Amino acid sequence: MYDSVGQQLGNYYLVRLLGRGGFSNVYLGEHIYLKTQAAIKVLQMQLEDDEKDHFLHEARTIAHLVHPHIIRVLDFGVQNGLPFLVMDYAPQGTLRERHPNGTRLPLATIVEYVKQVALALQYAHDHNFIHRDVKPGNMLIGRQGEILLSDFGTALVAQSSNSQSTQDTVGTIAYMAPEQIDGKPRPASDQYALGIVVYEWLSGQRPFSGSLTELIAQQMSAPPPSLHARNPDISPDVEAAVMMALAKDPHERFASVQAFANALEQANRSQQGQQGQQEPTRGLYPVSSPSYPPTRPALVLPSPALANTSQTSTAPQQLVMETATQKERPASKRSSVRPPQERAIPRAPGRSGTSTARQLMASIIGIVIYGGVYFYISTLFFHNKEFASYALFGLSIIVPLFFGAVFGPFAGFFTGMGGYLLGHSLSGSPGLWSNGLGLGLTGLIAGFALLRTRAHYDRFRAVATAVLFAVLGVIVGEGFADCSSIWVYSVNVQSAALNFLLFTLIELICGLVLLPILLKLYSAIAGHRERSEV
Structure with a gap:
């Protein structure tokens, strides 16, 4: 990169170099008329004619990101093919300069920083903008000590360049989420980067280090080392919040970067x-459950009787401690009353929904419900009430779709196929195996949504995912049944096609309308049950 000190860009004279980045230089600029100071970011990229309009469009977007914790863009332009941004100048430097590499920060200080950065990121995400380069060096200190997020120019480089390699690699690898390394950044990528920053401030070092190749490999697949092992003062709640933000799968992270900040503050x-309420005469310290959705199996605190066994763990993640006084007390003297603090951290609704026993029980219930519905459908058909039977058939598809989305592919498949066969057996009419298998496929494919949503249907994205899999299941299942009728039962192709269009349309309407309602209702009931158990 060449030095532009002494040149004039727009109405600003470049006074001195403030810093260099991978894609830009930042200069202290002075307005030639007003004599006010500003930071001038010069992007080191020559724009072609077809790229200039796109750059200006993206720059306008950044300029409209007006927020108390975002460095404001005052002006922008392209001079001699070189794009530049004019931004507010923050003379107090960055958090990287205030806290050099290897510095550990108190948790309260970290929370205060994260709250401000998360507000800025959430605002950007709400305006469909991804930062892509969250790190301490891009967190500036304002005149009143507030934290200001800067360097949205990184996103500008990625979105203004026609080069796919530039779009894929823009950012800082040490803080980069796996999907961003893979060229598919999303808002959750900024949450991951902020999680790396928090990890670094808590432990004094980033979770991953090494050469560029080693960093990429670790970011893509290696789990972060235990925070507690590097800093024993960190509580399990704090570590759980950070580790959730650092999940490799973006769907495993918090629903938003603001949710991450809230969870960290709560922890x-x-x-x-806990530190203020520790009493040495008590056998158990209270453990609070986190306010964010847990992603790991529930942790059950052992009872006092178990805490006295010879296999007591001394691992850092041990949640229950017992005093020497309590250990010396005879077992017969101990109270059999279970303390109120001693209970499992509850799982979120549906978190255990993929267990075999749960799916088996759900399958039996689904088969009984769907079998009863299909028996009634057959009865209507035999009484020449074809329209009513067709309408009810379309409505009934919601049963395998719902059981699949909530309890998994296994339950969805057997609810669809088993319920169809049971209904026809009760009515005494022979069912077509192809229709039963088609309904089973519908429930099976709908059940794959559980692998992505984990039955957390309190969020729009999860419900939309379930509806998408349901639509795919209806099309594949109905297509299989009608194609099979052509090959196996010699049904006329035109009739099979008409049948496919008719029933697919009815089933899709039911799936799109009824499924979201039932999933929201299920989520509300399950969430209420969970809260009542806490």
Whole structure:
């Protein structure tokens, strides 16, 4: 990169170099008329004619990101093919300069920083903008000590360049999410980067290090080392929040970067409360459950009787401690009353929905319900009420779709196929195996949504995912049944096609309308049950 000190860009004279980045230089600029100072970011990329309009469009988007914790863009332009941005100048430097590499920060300080950065990122995400380069060096300190997120120019480079390699690699690898390395950044990528920053501030070092190749390999597949092992003062709630933000799968992270900040703040309050309430005469310290959706199996705190066994663990993640006084007390003297703190951290609704026993029980219930419905459909058909039977058939498809989305592919498949066969057996009419298998495929494919959503249907994205799999299941299942009728039962192709269009349309309407309603209802009931158990 060449030095532009002494040149004039727009109405600004470049006074001195403030810093260099991978794709830009930042200069202190002075307005030639007003004599006010500003930071001038010069992007080191020559824009072709067809790229200039796109750059200006993206620059306008950045300029409209007006937020108390975002460095404001005052002006922008392209001079001699060289794009530049004019931004507010923050003379107090960055958080990287305030806290050099290897510095550990108090949790309360970290929470205060993260709250401000998360507000800025959430605002950008709500305006369909991804930062792509969240790190301490891009967190500036304002005149009043507030934190200002800068360098949205990184996103500008990625979105203004026609080069796929540039779009894929823009950012800082040490803080880069796996999907961003893979060229598919999303808002959750910024959450991952912020999680790396929090990890670094808590432990004094980033979770991954090494050469560029080693960093990429670790970011893509290696789990982060235990925070507690690097800093024993960190509580399990704090570590769980950070590790959730650092999940390799973006769907495993918090629903938003603001949710991550809220969880970290709640964990901080919980840790402060535990430190202030520790009493050496008690056998158990209270453990609060996190406010964010847990992604790991529930942890059950052992009872006092079990805490006295010879296999007591001394691992850092041990959640229950017992005093020497309690250990010396005879077992017969101990109270059999279970303390209120001693209980499992509850799982979110549907988190255990993929267990074999749960799917088996759900399959039996689904077969009985769907079998009863199909028996009634057959009865209507035999009484020459074809329209009513067709309409009810379209409505009934919601049963295997719902059981699949909530309880998994196994339950969806057997609800569809088993319920069809049971209904026809009860009515005494022979069912077509192809129709039964088609309905089973519908429930099976709908059940694959559980692998992505984990039955958390309190969010729009999860419901939309379930509906998408349901639509795919209806098309594949009905297509299989009608194609089979042509090959096996010599049904006329035109009749089979008409049948496919008619029933697919009815089933899709039911799936698109009824399934979201039932999933929301299920989520509300399951969430209420979980809260009542806490």
